[in-house]
Amino acid sequence: MNMIRSELKFRDLFPRYATDLYPTVNYSEELCDTLERIRGEIRLLARERHALILAHYYERPEIQETADFVGDSLGLGLKARELLETRPDVKEIWLCAVRFMGDTIKVILGDRVSVFMPEFAGCSLVGSILGIDFDYRTDSAEEISRRLLVEQPRIHPVRKWVDEHPDGLVLSYMNSDLESKALSYAVFTSRNAQKVLEYVMRENPGKPIFMLPDQYLTELVLRRAKIYGSTVIRPELVEIFPGLCHVHKQKISPFVLDEAMANYPEADLLVHPECGCAVDCLIRAETGQLGSRKTFIASTQEMIDYAKRSDTARQFIVATETGHVYTLRKNVPDKQFMPVTPAATCEFMKSTTLDKLFKSMEENNSASYEVNVSEDIRKRALGAIERMLSIT
Ligand code: SF4
Incomplete structure (x- = not known):
């Protein structure tokens, strides 16, 4: 790593x-x-x-x-x-x-x-859990970060859900606030989200699940389960939190990806699951709409591993934050990596x-x-992280 x-x-x-x-x-x-x-x-x-x-x-x-x-x-x-x-x-x-x-x-x-x-x-994805909204075109990162430090919802949305669903289980993405992690049965990452959800549904049949905060990532997991015929994952039991990261949603839309593909007709795609274009990419790849272009929807670390071992593609369009394009270029210098748009930066x-x-x-x-971090919250959040590690 x-x-x-x-x-x-x-x-x-x-x-x-x-x-x-x-x-x-x-x-x-x-x-x-x-x-x-x-x-x-x-x-x-x-x-x-x-x-x-x-x-x-x-x-x-x-x-x-x-x-x-x-x-x-x-x-x-x-x-x-x-x-x-x-x-x-x-x-x-x-x-x-x-x-x-x-x-x-x-x-x-x-x-x-x-x-x-x-x-x-701060982080807009975490902000979306806490109800802190902003417009990245007009509001400064410093101001949003400051608000994230001082503004707390009266009732945390995850606490509210837990109270309303006493038999329910919360699964939170690694990119979430501490309180969400502490209230979670398990944490997941973009790499193991599917595996964690399958495990939790198999071990806890029929229980409602709250998956947060990234809407696109959760939708991708459920769509993949449907496409690949998972017999364990039951989407009707999964409540999707409508949280989004402004970089992956607003700056990396399907339209932006189409433009990049027009500019680089031979390039394969590396797409982060948080992207606004990820589900669309999955459907287009599965239905043959991307032709011979290979599509790899994966975490940042998996992108590096995949690009290293790929022996066919020489060029990749990278749909995630631009800092990772630098990492890819450094780690895989014999291949070419283009940002889906240079605007995909996280302030x-x-x-x-x-x-x-x-x-x-x-x-x-x-x-x-x-x-x-207070010891009580630390122990509970650590429990959710350790459970994920024991699953994957
Ligand atoms: S890119 Fe920035 S805003 Fe988006 S999830 Fe990562 S840290 Fe948060």
Whole structure:
């Protein structure tokens, strides 16, 4: 899951792999050299502080190149847990990602280390659970992140559902808030959603299930179950929460994908299940409407594995956040990866900059956010995560 930091200098790396993904950033030689100098200072600080730096795949390239590990939210937590067993010297984790990922890592690691974030960034998918609505074209990521920190629904929607369905079971996506996870029977990821749902329905026949928060991901799971004739999954028992991520819904629509396919008629498709085009892609692929073009709808990590082992395709259109296109290019340099649209960026992920990470670490944490989770909620959320791990 982790990406090794490149041996190449930033000035050789970013103009090649990142320029088209960040049209508003000019990765000039001067900027690359500045970023590389800051990276060097951050690595020194990490050594002095006995710290590990983790970053999500959607982070800026200079952040990915500074981190010890790059991965998805569950992968980072599990990797950190594995590493801490062999590295008793590690005292701090610095996470570059969005806030709910910090919560997840703290749930997995407990009190063993302090977890800090240079930015407590929000997430529209989590916001949709909490009823925090916004328009990404007019509202700033900072303002939305702030609202996510302070605004809480009077009654949490998952608590309400649980109270109304005493025999029901909640399944929450890894990309959800802590309260949802703590109220869940099991957590799932985009990689194992189908498997978790099948297991839970087999073990708890006839019970109502509440699956949240990503509507497209849940719809995809149910549609796949129908297409492939699952005898276990009963869609009529599954209530779908209508939550959506603004990047995957509004920025990656079926229309945007059609445009990309017209521009790259030979390219295969890598599509994240949260995308607005995912169900549409599945139906079109199954009914032969995509011709010889192969379609792989999968998690970020699976995309990397698939692209590596694919021996036919040389070109891929990537339908997910643009930061992952950089990761794919780095990990699979002999193939070509195009973003479905360069506009598919997550303002929350991009709000962490190298400069902020440096200042946060240098100023002895005064400019950073420490992740704290109450022990009661931590144990319950961990139970839901551990159940998922035991299933998959
Ligand atoms: S891409 Fe979507 S789900 Fe991921 S952090 Fe950004 S807003 Fe949240």
